[in-house]
Amino acid sequence: MSQVKLSLQNALLTLEQLQQTPSREDGITEEQEDHLRQLGCHLIQHAGILLKLPQVAMATGQILFQRFFYQASLRKFAVRDISMGSVFLAAKVEECPIRFLDLVNVFDHLIKKFHRLPLDPMPAYQQTFYTLKDATVVAEMQILKKLSFNVHVQTPYAIMINYLKVLELIDHPIIPQLAWSYLNDGLRTSIYICYQPPTIACSVIWLAARKENVVLPTSPAWWEVLDAKLEDIENIAGHITSLYHRPLAISTLPLTIEQVEPYLRGEFNKNVNNGSAAAAEGSATTAPHLSSTKSTRVSRFS
Structure with a gap:
């Protein structure tokens, strides 16, 4: 009988896994995949800050997000959903659980902010809440399934x-x-x-x-x-x-599955810009850019 070795080290990718990702095989370019990965991690980091999670939980969420998309395609799973699922799961892993209501409200706020939409608070328990809550539950189970329930993360x-x-x-x-x-x-x-x-x-x-x-x-x-x-x-x-x-215009990147196909065809940027411009008519706000999280340094260093 062969012996099974247990290790507390992080699971690492092989060179083949790094080069031949499910997204690349699905027709998404390396640059597009890189942009969408950064978008998801940016969402997780900012959501964690608003939820007052410790940095280790935000890091765990981002690492789980990255691992997931080396097992699944960005054409089949939404950045928004997997980001929410990663935060929810990471909060459990790091023993700082959060409420669905808080998680959904934070992501609803961030999505509106990123797409330059009016930052109106979400009415309590409207259909959007249940949609995002269900998406989070499904995403969490998909992450566990794709990672074979190996959610151990050691941070540096x-x-x-x-x-x-x-x-x-x-x-x-x-x-x-x-x-x-x-x-x-x-x-x-x-x-x-x-x-x-x-x-x-x-x-x-x-x-x-x-x-x-x-x-x-x-x-x-x-x-x-x-x-x-x-x-x-x-x-x-x-x-x-x-x-x-290589700063990113995050307002021009897709968050849902429905937005991915127009994005890959080069049509999403135009549509989202037109929509957000109409929603923010009369505002001088420019599209937010993603270049570095240094502007949101964590105060929990000790």
Whole structure:
């Protein structure tokens, strides 16, 4: 009988899984898939902030969202629904459960905000509430099914803090918060499903130290002492910094299945812009852009 080994490490993707995703096989380009993944993670992060969830729960939700869409196609499952399901499931995993009413109201608010629609509160228990609630329940079950109920997520936040203490950087006025922000931004990339948390923690410290021109020990190399490879550190840093050179107009991205096909044909942007312009007539508000979550740094760093 073969032995089954249990591991507390995160499940990582193979190179084949990373390159041949269900969405790519469904005719969605790499760029389109990347944009939709970022949109979902952006929704989860902002929903978590409004729901006052700890950052670890927001991170878990985004990692579950990313894992799910390496098992399912963005053409068959809505970004909105899987985002809600990821937040709801992550809150349970991290033992900070939330109410359906709060979750649905927050997502309703964010969707209206992203598409520049009037921010009218949703009347209590109208049909929209039940629609979004049902979508969340179905999405949660789909996530569990596609991930084979493996929702264990190890995040690098605590590891990074310990490494900062080892490197005597925990009291630096900028580096700890900057590294924390890089961890948050990296959730919108594939690094959390390609590398283990200790390597990610090393990379954000390396990136923050370079940004602040702080020299780290090289004799012996500090990353070798922490059992990380410089090549991996540089690759992770490259994924994170690439986010800052490609801002997204999030109001032009589809949130529901019905919006995906027009988006893939290049028709959704025009329609949503016309609709939101009519709804916001007389307003000088410009479309929000997604470039970095640094503007919403988490105050829970400790």
